[in-house]
Amino acid sequence: MDKRTFKNKVYSELAGVVKAMSNPHRLEILELLAQGEYSVEGIADQTDLEIANASQHLQVLKRAQLVETRKEGTFVYYYLADQSVYKAWKSLRDLGMERIAEVERIVQSFRESKQGVESVSSKELAKRMQNKDVIVIDVRPEQEYKAGHIAGALNLPVEELKKELKNLSLDSEIVAYCRGPFCVFADEAVQMLAREGFTARRLHDGYPDWLLDGLPVE
Amino acid sequence: MDKRTFKNKVYSELAGVVKAMSNPHRLEILELLAQGEYSVEGIADQTDLEIANASQHLQVLKRAQLVETRKEGTFVYYYLADQSVYKAWKSLRDLGMERIAEVERIVQSFRESKQGVESVSSKELAKRMQNKDVIVIDVRPEQEYKAGHIAGALNLPVEELKKELKNLSLDSEIVAYCRGPFCVFADEAVQMLAREGFTARRLHDGYPDWLLDGLPVE
DNA sequence: TTAATATTCAATATAATTATTGAATATAAG
DNA sequence: CTTATATTCAATAATTATATTGAATATTAA
Numbered sequence: 001m002d003k004r005t006f007k008n009k010v011y012s013e014l015a016g017v018v019k020a021m022s023n024p025h026r027l028e029i030l031e032l033l034a035q036g037e038y039s040v041e042g043i044a045d046q047t048d049l050e051i052a053n054a055s056q057h058l059q060v061l062k063r064a065q066l067v068e069t070r071k072e073g074t075f076v077y078y079y080l081a082d083q084s085v086y087k088a089w090k091s092l093r094d095l096g097m098e099r100i101a102e103v104e105r106i107v108q109s110f111r112e113s114k115q116g117v118e119s120v121s122s123k124e125l126a127k128r129m130q131n132k133d134v135i136v137i138d139v140r141p142e143q144e145y146k147a148g149h150i151a152g153a154l155n156l157p158v159e160e161l162k163k164e165l166k167n168l169s170l171d172s173e174i175v176a177y178c179r180g181p182f183c184v185f186a187d188e189a190v191q192m193l194a195r196e197g198f199t200a201r202r203l204h205d206g207y208p209d210w211l212l213d214g215l216p217v218e
Numbered sequence: 219m220d221k222r223t224f225k226n227k228v229y230s231e232l233a234g235v236v237k238a239m240s241n242p243h244r245l246e247i248l249e250l251l252a253q254g255e256y257s258v259e260g261i262a263d264q265t266d267l268e269i270a271n272a273s274q275h276l277q278v279l280k281r282a283q284l285v286e287t288r289k290e291g292t293f294v295y296y297y298l299a300d301q302s303v304y305k306a307w308k309s310l311r312d313l314g315m316e317r318i319a320e321v322e323r324i325v326q327s328f329r330e331s332k333q334g335v336e337s338v339s340s341k342e343l344a345k346r347m348q349n350k351d352v353i354v355i356d357v358r359p360e361q362e363y364k365a366g367h368i369a370g371a372l373n374l375p376v377e378e379l380k381k382e383l384k385n386l387s388l389d390s391e392i393v394a395y396c397r398g399p400f401c402v403f404a405d406e407a408v409q410m411l412a413r414e415g416f417t418a419r420r421l422h423d424g425y426p427d428w429l430l431d432g433l434p435v436e
Numbered sequence: 437t438t439a440a441t442a443t444t445c446a447a448t449a450t451a452a453t454t455a456t457t458g459a460a461t462a463t464a465a466g
Numbered sequence: 467c468t469t470a471t472a473t474t475c476a477a478t479a480a481t482t483a484t485a486t487t488g489a490a491t492a493t494t495a496a
Binding site for chain 2: 001003004006007008009010011012013014015017018019021022023024025026027028048065066081082084085087088090091092093094095096098099100102103106107109110113182184
Binding site for chain 3: 257258259269270273274277291292293294
């Protein structure tokens, strides 16, 4: 095998993996699966895709070995093949957030409608949690919470949070988190809490980032 | 802006960046530009592309804000926009090398023709260099060496290395490095050195990885 | 000004990607 | 066995990506 053949083969294989990630729906699916496994129907639901379409995107990811499957009855559950898949997605996400002004602009203009939502880093939250002067709430769907969550966090998706407001202490700061920096559940929760007189912020990143940082989970 | 519109916009922007990376030639170009700036002609040369084709690929990378340009006379020099671009490429490369058996297989079957080429990690090399019991040679083209290299390394591309063999001490181990794990110059150098009776290994990764690790450069 | 060179542009043909639709398959429950 | 449900498959049309070719543009040198 000569040099050029070798390079062509290697870079084609790698480009194949990148191609599998080069679609907006598939990126959203990867971020979703980083929360835990989901059935095809669940994925279609969460990403607003037709089932047949979601299935096809999932097969592209599977062919690229980015996800794997598990069968249970008529359900097929998809999950990330490896933590290195999340690492790669995260570094692409970071690249986009750092370099692409348009990403920043979109996030900003969405956040404007959720005025005054401030965020806190994983590092800072971990420190605050040691002093126990913060309530951490996981606003993702129960299924994702059950698949893994920040140690000590309460699962209170927005609907449940509404009912629990009267049981929450007004003395502690509340930090809400969800799937990642583009997840909007946390913004909604923080906004609602602020209206009710609580001091609340969102975790800047999400659960998978916390996990990757080796911080305590359950 | 509703949730779905927001997500569609953000993921589409990010997918745009990933799409720009989802081509074998463009990945090879990114790895090349991580060594330092290159003109269109230089890039076409190094990657065996037609000039017009290289130019078009470069414009895709530029539109995605992954590279930037500088003009000098009739030459247009392209360079990586940011170190986060290299980080993203590196994490994709790592993902491929870890997860995709086919990548491993191609590398293996190429290395077989260069039997017995062993590699050393950046960490180990950095330690050995402190003890000064190793000669480090940079086998990349002079242009890349000049744009930046491992502190203390000699620039000896394979042709120059042949002439310098008699001036190299047989007592020290020699470590050759080049662009990255897929760069073949280092394998050729190590193989030649081994034939001449030297103890030689290649650096597993390349110069850009050394730089990213914050190790000493010139 | 003219010639030479580096790069980009424009047009084209071929191939690949995508969403949609409806049918096919497989499993579980009645 | 029949029915219901989850998923995949197959076919299609529309869009996008790619390499090639030759022309156009811009800069330098003669």
